């Protein structure tokens with residue numbers, strides 16, 4: 248199987264599975280507990296049907312949107328994800344370069360393996376910085392200052408990870424940073440030697456967003472300990488309101504699921520929210536973002552930008568979310584499997600296929616611009 252044989256999400260997933268050692272593939276592919284929420288995230292789109300209109304003159308289609316003050320060439324962005332260097336030796340560099348070519352936005356995780364400054368210098372495309380809230384308030388201020396100085400466009404605070412999700416696939420393989428592989432996990436690395444060769448022949452694994460502030464070197468602190476010891480489980484609305492004021496720019500909460508929280512986010516001055524359950528990786532049994540979208544858009548959509556992510560695999564999923572009122576849609580595994588399968592070329596191909604699908608489906612729906620997608624286009628089963 249080659250990159251040119253990949254025509255959809257499932258093809259990229261299959262190719263990624265062939266290239267990656269099992270523990271790393273399962274870190275991407277896995278989710279919390281019984282992975283019910285993970286499955287439902289995609290299934291939720293299937294309970295909703297599109298109703299096309301015909302004969303509307305659809306020779307040229309405008310896919311651009313403006314969201315969180317950023318103009319995007321298409322209504323899909325790459326949501327921040329951790330540890331990309333493990334998935335492909337070019338990691339975030341490959342993703343950022345592919346995203347820049349497609350004219351959309353990408354997120355850099357606090358657990359990213361390339362520095363936000365380097366990515367900012369390399370590309371003009373809108374950049375989001377995904378932030379975790381630390382017990383040490385001066386550390387939070389220093390990290391925000393660093394992001395501000397580097398020219399990050401949007402601050403995105405993840406609020407659904409107050410404690411780590413129970414990812415049982417990782418427990419079985421021993422996936423953690425640093426690695427604590429089980430014997431089975433080690434064997435799975437041994438049978439994928441190309442990954443190991445690429446890993447060792449390229450730049451050393453780093454976490455530059457944290458390295459300046461937290462000693463993660465030589466296994467001094469694991470990511471698990473970073474979460475339990477340094478992040479603040481007492482974080483509350485007052486803390487976030489203070490952050491919003493300090494940032495004084497586009498500020499988005501990622502991981503909002505209830506109408507009450509969406510209203511509160513608008514009240515404290517957030518300019519956007521992402522309806523998200525972290526791709527099913529945190530609270531299993533949590534509702535699918537697509538199922539929560541309409542009521543949240545109705546409550547706050549006239550005041551702040553409502554985005555969503557989770558389970559998006561097709562252009563038609565994006566059209567459904569936009570028709571309900573989302574301003575843009577985030578993807579995670581949709582670009583991570585292509586990254587693992589073929590680096591920058593993989594992500595470029597995946598984003599290109601997504602763009603082509605959205606454009607084709609817009610034509611088939613009889614719409615020439617995103618603003619023409621409305622709830623009249625949808626029926627729920």
Ligand SMILES: Cc1cc2nc3c(=O)[nH]c(=O)nc-3n(C[C@H](O)[C@H](O)[C@H](O)COP(=O)(O)O)c2cc1C
Pocket residue numbers: 274275276288326327328329356357358377405501523524525526527528556557558559577578579580581583
């Ligand atoms: C491997 C992996 C790592 C992730 N790392 C982060 C992270 O560091 N910070 C964050 O806010 N979300 C993280 N996410 C969640 C994504 O940003 C996004 O919410 C989720 O992947 C969307 O679901 P999808 O993968 O079904 O598209 C991660 C997701 C995956 C799959």
